[in-house]
Amino acid sequence: QKEVEQDPGPLSVPEGAIVSLNCTYSNSAFQYFMWYRQYSRKGPELLMYTYSSGNKEDGRFTAQVDKSSKYISLFIRDSQPSDSATYLCLKGRGNAGGTSYGKLTFGQGTILTVHP
Amino acid sequence: NAGVTQTPKFRVLKTGQSMTLLCAQDMNHEYMYWYRQDPGMGLRLIHYSVGEGTTAKGEVPDGYNVSRLKKQNFLLGLESAAPSQTSVYFCASSYLFAGLNEKLFFGSGTQLSVL
Numbered sequence: 001q002k003e004v005e006q007d008p009g010p011l012s013v014p015e016g017a018i019v020s021l022n023c024t025y026s027n028s029a030f031q032y033f034m035w036y037r038q039y040s041r042k043g044p045e046l047l048m049y050t051y052s053s054g055n056k057e058d059g060r061f062t063a064q065v066d067k068s069s070k071y072i073s074l075f076i077r078d079s080q081p082s083d084s085a086t087y088l089c090l091k092g093r094g095n096a097g098g099t100s101y102g103k104l105t106f107g108q109g110t111i112l113t114v115h116p
Numbered sequence: 117n118a119g120v121t122q123t124p125k126f127r128v129l130k131t132g133q134s135m136t137l138l139c140a141q142d143m144n145h146e147y148m149y150w151y152r153q154d155p156g157m158g159l160r161l162i163h164y165s166v167g168e169g170t171t172a173k174g175e176v177p178d179g180y181n182v183s184r185l186k187k188q189n190f191l192l193g194l195e196s197a198a199p200s201q202t203s204v205y206f207c208a209s210s211y212l213f214a215g216l217n218e219k220l221f222f223g224s225g226t227q228l229s230v231l
Binding site for chain 1: 157159208218223
């Protein structure tokens with residue numbers, strides 16, 4: 001089983017829709033997760049990060065972690081054509097007593113298209 | 117404000133040829149990474165470095181070598197290119213924030229085709 005699983009899509013939605021992007025992970029020892037956005041022919045860039053459980057909001061974007069289900073989500077409200085990109089979830093390293101362990105692990109990425 | 121710079125941006129090789137990809141960062145980051153990205157496979161880690169003079173294997177290291185002689189540079193070498201190494205290669209550097217969280221900065225990628 002892969003440490004991080006992400007539905008690759010592709011996902012196509014109309015402008016203004018609410019988008020839900022999801023990843024599951026297998027090891028509950030890890031505490032922080034990130035979402036990266038990658039435009040075509042560009043390198044990924046950090047969009048949001050979350051630490052521990054709950055929601056984190058930044059403008060139209062909300063990152064959510066559900067540790068009981070080992071599920072992380074990124075919601076995009078009022079989606080725009082400029083949101084069309086590949087979205088990658090990233091599981092961070094573990095933390096035990098102030099020492100990091102393990103490795104960064106990316107999901108496969110979800111291709112999102114928002115059409116006008 | 118260069119960030120992470122990769123050269124070259126595109127390259128076509130014949131099977132068996134060798135080449136070196138260069139990654140340079142101007143943010144004084146300790147950690148540097150080389151990933152490859154293939155359709156449906158996401159980003160897979162090839163090699164990484166936690167500081168000048170150190171390197172370590174990642175998830176898919178076979179057929180690649182790396183060197184980190186200077187803190188700002190991380191080189192990826194292909195000794196004898198194979199068609200299976202056709203991919204987009206990304207370099208990244210990172211710093212730690214809020215304790216042990218790590219923020220990655222990526223270059224714009226190198227498209228490599230091996231014929």
